[in-house]
Amino acid sequence: MPIPTELVGSLPRPMKLQQAYADYDQGRITLDQLRAAQDEAAEESIRRLEQVGEPIVTDGEQRESSFATYNLTDTLTGTGLADGLAGDGQLFAIFDDGHHRQLPRLTRGPFRYKTYASEFVAKNAAIATHPLKQAVISPSMMMLLYPLDGEIEGYPREQFLADCVEEAEKDIRQCFAAGAVRVSIDFTEGRLANKNDARNPWTGRNMLQDFIDLNNRLLARFTAAERRDIGIHTCPGGDCDSVHSKEVPYELLLDHMFEMNAGYFLIQCSSEPDRERVWELCARHRRDDANGVSQVCFIGVTDPLNPVVETPEQVRDQLLGAARHIPADRLGATDDCGFSPFSIDVKPRHGSPDHARDVAMRKIAARLEGARMASEELGI
Numbered sequence: 001m002p003i004p005t006e007l008v009g010s011l012p013r014p015m016k017l018q019q020a021y022a023d024y025d026q027g028r029i030t031l032d033q034l035r036a037a038q039d040e041a042a043e044e045s046i047r048r049l050e051q052v053g054e055p056i057v058t059d060g061e062q063r064e065s066s067f068a069t070y071n072l073t074d075t076l077t078g079t080g081l082a083d084g085l086a087g088d089g090q091l092f093a094i095f096d097d098g099h100h101r102q103l104p105r106l107t108r109g110p111f112r113y114k115t116y117a118s119e120f121v122a123k124n125a126a127i128a129t130h131p132l133k134q135a136v137i138s139p140s141m142m143m144l145l146y147p148l149d150g151e152i153e154g155y156p157r158e159q160f161l162a163d164c165v166e167e168a169e170k171d172i173r174q175c176f177a178a179g180a181v182r183v184s185i186d187f188t189e190g191r192l193a194n195k196n197d198a199r200n201p202w203t204g205r206n207m208l209q210d211f212i213d214l215n216n217r218l219l220a221r222f223t224a225a226e227r228r229d230i231g232i233h234t235c236p237g238g239d240c241d242s243v244h245s246k247e248v249p250y251e252l253l254l255d256h257m258f259e260m261n262a263g264y265f266l267i268q269c270s271s272e273p274d275r276e277r278v279w280e281l282c283a284r285h286r287r288d289d290a291n292g293v294s295q296v297c298f299i300g301v302t303d304p305l306n307p308v309v310e311t312p313e314q315v316r317d318q319l320l321g322a323a324r325h326i327p328a329d330r331l332g333a334t335d336d337c338g339f340s341p342f343s344i345d346v347k348p349r350h351g352s353p354d355h356a357r358d359v360a361m362r363k364i365a366a367r368l369e370g371a372r373m374a375s376e377e378l379g380i
Contacts, residue, residue, distance in 0.1 A: 002375035003319060003333055005367055006182065006298055007049070008233055008266055009135035010067060010338030011060030012347055012356040017041045021065060021343050025079050034074075038063040039123070046128050048357075052365045056182055057130045063120045065343040067186050068092060068141055071113040071171065072104055076343050082114035089145060091200050093192055093237055093244040101239065101342065106145040109155030111163040118174030125179040133182035134175045135233065135338075139164040139218050140211035141189050144202055165218045172222075172230065184231035184266055185215065187257075188337070191236050192245040194252040208252075212259050219261045224292030228263035231298070235268035235337035241305045241349040246271075254281040264296040268336040270310070270318060271303040276325075283325035297322075298332035301370060302363040304339040307350045309362045315370020320377060328378050333371040335363065 013021075020037035023029045042059035049057040064070035074080025078087040081104060089105035117136050124132050142164045151157055168185075175183050193208040219227060234257060237244035250272065257265065265286075269278045279299070286295045299322045301315045315333070323331055339360045340347070350356035 001329070002380060003328070003331055003371045003378075004055075004296075004298070005333040005371045006056055006133065006266065007054055007058060007364065008335050008338045009058055009061055009184070009186075010341050011045050011062070011360055012340040012345060012353040013062060013343050014041055014357060015353050017062060018344060018353060021075055025075055025077050031074065031080070035063075042124065043127050046124060048361055049364070050128070050130050052361055053368050054364060055130060056133045057128050058133055058135070059120060059124050061135070061338070061341070063123070066101075067135060067338060067341040068101070068137055069103065070117065071115050071137060071167075073114070078104070082112070084108045084111065085145070090148070090202060092141075092144065092189070094197060094200055095237060095239055095242040095244045096246075097240060097242040099240060099242070103144055106147075106152065106160070108152060109160060109163065111142070111145070111160055111167065113167045113171065116171050116174050118171070118178040121175050121178035121180045131181040132179055133184065134180045135184050135186055136168070136171050136175065138185045138187055138189070138211075139168045139214050140187065142168070143211070143214060144189070148202055148205065161214060165214065165221070168218050169221050182229050182231065184233050185262070187211075187215070187232050187234050188237055188341075190234050190257060191248050191250070191253045194248045195245050208256060212256060215260050227261060227291075227293050230262050231264040231266055232257070232260055232262045233266040233337075235300075238305055238337035239340075239342050240345055241347055243305070250278060251281055254278070254285060258285040258287055258290070258295060261291040261293065262295070263290075263293045264298060264332065266298045266334045267300055269300040269322075270336050271300070271305065275318065275321065279322045279325040286326070286330065294330065296330050296332055297326050298334040299326075300336035301333050302335045302367050304335050304337055304360065304363065305349065307356070307359050309359060310366045310370070312366050312369035312373055315366055316373040316377070319371060319374035323374070323378055328380055333367055333374075335367065
């Protein structure tokens with residue numbers, strides 16, 4: 001079987017869609033008009049991914065304003081926020097260029113999603129001719145909605161965590177039922193958990209193991225056969241061509257990440273200064289028996305934050321290097337992170353979001369061809 005290859009999820013939203021989000025926030029268009037703009041961008045994304053040969057496609061998260069809060073609000077600025085939430089939650093991340101992203105704040109229970117990702121899958125299934133995947137948010141990210149200290153009156157922390165797991169399971173199962181063949185859980189908070197940024201209090205709470213344990217509570221609800229198609233994605237962030245935790249030693253995460261009993265992992269690597277070290281760590285910590293499933297490492301071979309397009313030969317060489325450490329039948333290829341996890345993203349290094357969409361497709365084409373070339377050299 002050739003080296004499998006898979007998109008992380010997001011693609012840059014075209015300026016037309018970004019303007020529609022702004023217009024909706026300002027009350028200039030209706031929600032139906034916003035959704036029409038989302039549908040147009042989603043269909044164009046699926047068509048382009050199929051044209052370049054992506055074997056498993058997504059809508060590039062064009063129908064989501066944020067990978068982290070698609071389940072809670074209509075837009076990134078909080079228009080249409082779900083009941084029981086306020087807009088003044090803690091920061092999720094502070095990026096190296098100085099901008100930040102903020103989460104809502106839970107005010108009462110019970111915690112319930114407003115939107116499930118299966119709604120996007122169902123729409124995409126009517127468009128796509130290739131198999132579909134869907135990225136979903138982790139219960140560990142939702143964990144940050146609850147106050148760091150104390151409890152919400154009448155809604156204990158443990159009940160909230162149980163509800164997080166319940167809702168995440170529902171999200172994943174409904175995605176499969178709607179037609180997704182793969183579901184990946186975003187875990188960008190994993191590396192950030194080791195940053196200890198005084199401006200962002202949750203990062204100093206040593207929460208990584210709590211995150212892992214909560215996500216394993218979710219994964220324990222699925223059989224080994226189901227978990228083969230449930231992945232975990234990790235990266236040091238990727239927004240407005242900036243990152244939030246790349247300076248954090250990667251081994252602090254990779255030494256523990258594979259404790260999660262997922263079937264596969266989408267791992268940022270191409271933009272790392274020491275790729276060999278990442279390959280070594282993945283080989284050392286991935287498990288042949290993660291509660292009944294042998295874990296596959298999808299290694300990042302393109303950098304979505306860099307407008308320079310990798311050549312297929314560069315992709316091939318990265319995969320051949322990784323194959324010196326990771327068994328070839330447990331190796332896959334991916335992009336380091338989503339190309340635009342948030343709907344408001346001007347892509348400053350690329351010049352414009354529309355140009356960034358073209359660059360993304362060229363990078364994806366290089367990943368596909370490089371994976372084919374590596375497979376040929378490895379004889380698989």
